[in-house]
Amino acid sequence: MQTLNFDNxxxxxxxxxISQDQAKQAFDAEYWQQKNKIIGSATGRGTTWFVELDTIQAALRHYRRGGLFGKLVEDSYLYFGDEKTRSYQEFELLKVLQTSGVNVPKPIAARVVKSGVxxxxxxxxxxxxxAQDLVAILEDQSLSGDTFYAIGVEIAKMHKAQVNHTDLNIHNILIDxxxxxxxxxxxKCDKMAGSHWKTKNLERLKRSFLKEVNKRNIQWQEGDFQELLEGYRSV
Incomplete structure (x- = not known):
């Protein structure tokens, strides 16, 4: 990993x-537009831009707050040091997960722009x-028991690395x-000691399946989650 410091x-x-010169401009969507390298986008709290690098396809995301507070302070956070910033922490956590053999996106670059506090x-x-997320897939078709088993295996690998995914839901699980x-x-995820939080991760995931069954009528049933748990327990 390389580090650049300039202009706050x-x-x-x-x-x-990614090269050093490209990293300096990588967080400006207009840069990618001028290079004709934007290959798509997705809208959530803000726009995530998908761009074509020389070596890899990438997703560019600006951190934004959610909820009521997010309407007041859209994208600013209190600064307590570089290593406590959200982008640095997610960048580092992805490296830990990669090293642990968990299938996660490769971290390419992270940026912090400081302004006072x-x-x-x-x-x-x-x-x-x-790849598509589970919601998109299950809207169109059911998945095999083997696939749910594989999902459980991947979650177990993440938990074995002691990473607490605080927003584990079926939008955040992809199948390629x-x-x-x-x-x-x-x-906002982190490494945590112990195991008490692991059950909460799984319970949150199950609630997200049930929510999307009611909301979008996805093709899912309780037995699918049992297959997932079988895979989880196998690791």
């Missing part, structure tokens, strides 16, 4: 995936090619065209 900015980047943040991470399971979106 700190940028961390993987030099095997606050900062704004961005992350550039791998866009998983040819090779039936490989991926876990994404590790903002």
């Amino acid at each position: 900015q700190v940028i961390w980047f993987d030099e095997s995936l 606050t900062y704004k943040a961005d992350l550039l991470s791998e866009k998983i090619p040819n 065209m090779n039936d490989k399971v991926w876990i994404i979106d590790f903002d």
